[in-house]
Amino acid sequence: MVKGWNWDGFFDYLTNYYLFEGALVTLGLTVFAMTAGLVIGFVLAMMRLSRHKLLSGPAVFYIWVFRGTPLLVQLIIIYTGLPQLGIKFTVIESTLIGLAMCEGAYLAEILRAGITAVPSGQVNAARAIGMTEPQVMRYVIAPQALRIVIPPLGNSVNSVLKTTSIASIISMEELLRRTQVLIQERFLVLELFVVAALYYLAMTTVWDLIQRRIERRFGKAYGPISAGKH
Amino acid sequence: MANPETVIELHDVSKWYGPSFQVLKNCSLTVAKGEVVVICGPSGSGKSTLVKCVNALEPIQQGRISVTGVEVSAPKTNLPKLRARVGMVFQSFELFPHMTILENLCIGQRKVLGRSTAEAIVKAKALLERVGLTAQASKYPGQLSGGQQQRVAIARALAMDPVAMLFDEPTSALDPEMINEVLDVMVALTREGMTMMVVTHEMGFARKVADRIVFMDEGEIVEVGERGTFFDNPQTDRAKAFLSKILSH
Numbered sequence: 001m002v003k004g005w006n007w008d009g010f011f012d013y014l015t016n017y018y019l020f021e022g023a024l025v026t027l028g029l030t031v032f033a034m035t036a037g038l039v040i041g042f043v044l045a046m047m048r049l050s051r052h053k054l055l056s057g058p059a060v061f062y063i064w065v066f067r068g069t070p071l072l073v074q075l076i077i078i079y080t081g082l083p084q085l086g087i088k089f090t091v092i093e094s095t096l097i098g099l100a101m102c103e104g105a106y107l108a109e110i111l112r113a114g115i116t117a118v119p120s121g122q123v124n125a126a127r128a129i130g131m132t133e134p135q136v137m138r139y140v141i142a143p144q145a146l147r148i149v150i151p152p153l154g155n156s157v158n159s160v161l162k163t164t165s166i167a168s169i170i171s172m173e174e175l176l177r178r179t180q181v182l183i184q185e186r187f188l189v190l191e192l193f194v195v196a197a198l199y200y201l202a203m204t205t206v207w208d209l210i211q212r213r214i215e216r217r218f219g220k221a222y223g224p225i226s227a228g229k230h
Numbered sequence: 231m232a233n234p235e236t237v238i239e240l241h242d243v244s245k246w247y248g249p250s251f252q253v254l255k256n257c258s259l260t261v262a263k264g265e266v267v268v269i270c271g272p273s274g275s276g277k278s279t280l281v282k283c284v285n286a287l288e289p290i291q292q293g294r295i296s297v298t299g300v301e302v303s304a305p306k307t308n309l310p311k312l313r314a315r316v317g318m319v320f321q322s323f324e325l326f327p328h329m330t331i332l333e334n335l336c337i338g339q340r341k342v343l344g345r346s347t348a349e350a351i352v353k354a355k356a357l358l359e360r361v362g363l364t365a366q367a368s369k370y371p372g373q374l375s376g377g378q379q380q381r382v383a384i385a386r387a388l389a390m391d392p393v394a395m396l397f398d399e400p401t402s403a404l405d406p407e408m409i410n411e412v413l414d415v416m417v418a419l420t421r422e423g424m425t426m427m428v429v430t431h432e433m434g435f436a437r438k439v440a441d442r443i444v445f446m447d448e449g450e451i452v453e454v455g456e457r458g459t460f461f462d463n464p465q466t467d468r469a470k471a472f473l474s475k476i477l478s479h
Contacts, residue, residue: 125326
């Protein structure tokens with residue numbers, strides 16, 4: 001039976017508070033995953049860049065494991081598998097841990113690329129005026145690396161925003177999970193999922209605009225005159 | 231230290247890249263206070279490496295280097311503190327591209343020397359005036375010409391009140407018409423009695439202001455001469471061959 005498109009149902013769900021809350025949860029998960037991921041990623045990046053095998057080795061291993069397995073599998077292991085060993089996390093805990101650890105691995109590689117992209121001459125110049133190694137990192141490498149990593153970091157935000165939907169598999173009540181729950185009500189599958197898609201699209205679009213502003217701000221030292229040189 | 235006037239002393243310095251490639255071979259050199267020493271030689275002769283060893287941007291494996299009596303390669307030496315006292319100017323300027331010109335001149339003063347922002351700015355502005363770039367203070371390095379950037383780089387080094395200045399081919403990356411504006415600043419510095427070690431191919435500059443010329447080849451200091459004797463009457467065949475190549479036109 002062809003039911004056709006139900007505009008009333010569509011608008012009902014578009015203004016549904018339960019779904020709106022789900023979108024807020026998605027947003028919260030994204031902010032958390034990026035923040036925690038950046039902290040984990042920075043530590044991993046510094047470890048990986050270290051000359052000591054005892055530091056770089058574990059970082060390489062961690063990144064290998066978490067980038068080499070799907071988040072879906074990681075979440076199921078954390079939430080459903082670990083209780084077998086007596087390690088129990090709630091749905092929210094499992095989601096936060098899984099997202100942060102997985103994102104940390106990806107962000108580590110982005111940050112590492114940014115740090116290594118700063119020319120070594122800059123490090124020499126900073127050392128030559130007497131900066132200590134932490135000062136070199138803070139005042140010379142980090143600000144330049146940050147500008148380099150903003151586009152890929154923005155890409156990550158966009159990607160994480162959508163990836164959080166995977167947490168619905170362990171019944172995390174974010175946007176997708178709540179969309180699925182609502183199907184039981186009126187079976188308006190197409191209308192519901194188009195609404196969910198619009199929510200995701202709205203959030204990624206707003207992020208796009210924010211990212212452009214951030215890029216402009218960090219690019220102000222590199223005006224049109226130097227565009228070709230750097 | 232034998233001579234209280236000695237600022238930089240290299241004693242029997244050797245350096246290897248990897249296990250077998252020796253870039254510096256038993257180099258010894260003393261630079262007295264106020265002296266200008268120009269280091270020349272064919273590319274790959276180790277002259278840039280030699281100056282980078284003075285402030286320990288490059289480690290050495292053998293020998294001794296001291297700056298105003300402080301041994302550079304001693305494990306206990308506070309390297310940041312030592313480097314803050316030795317100014318260095320690089321071939322590719324290496325201004326910090328994310329900072330304005332004024333910030334470039336202040337960052338070391340504030341974070342390394344602990345000067346107040348106001349103090350640092352006064353000093354920075356005075357130095358910018360000296361290198362003729364007052365109008366560029368709020369610009370970013372990418373908006374300046376190469377010659378202007380290198381003058382800023384000299385000012386940034388001077389802002390730290392160094393006891394000596396190291397120049398590593400300061401004009402080699404410049405367009406020809408910008409070389410003189412940088413050399414002028416350097417000549418002015420020599421007049422003020424700054425102790426300088428300068429790696430350069432600018433033999434005109436060497437003839438004009440160098441107290442001594444050091445000629446290097448294949449990691450060795452082959453010849454050290456007063457500017458007059460070195461140019462007019464080089465003692466070694468290698469120096470003669472080098473000079474005939476670069477002075478022929």
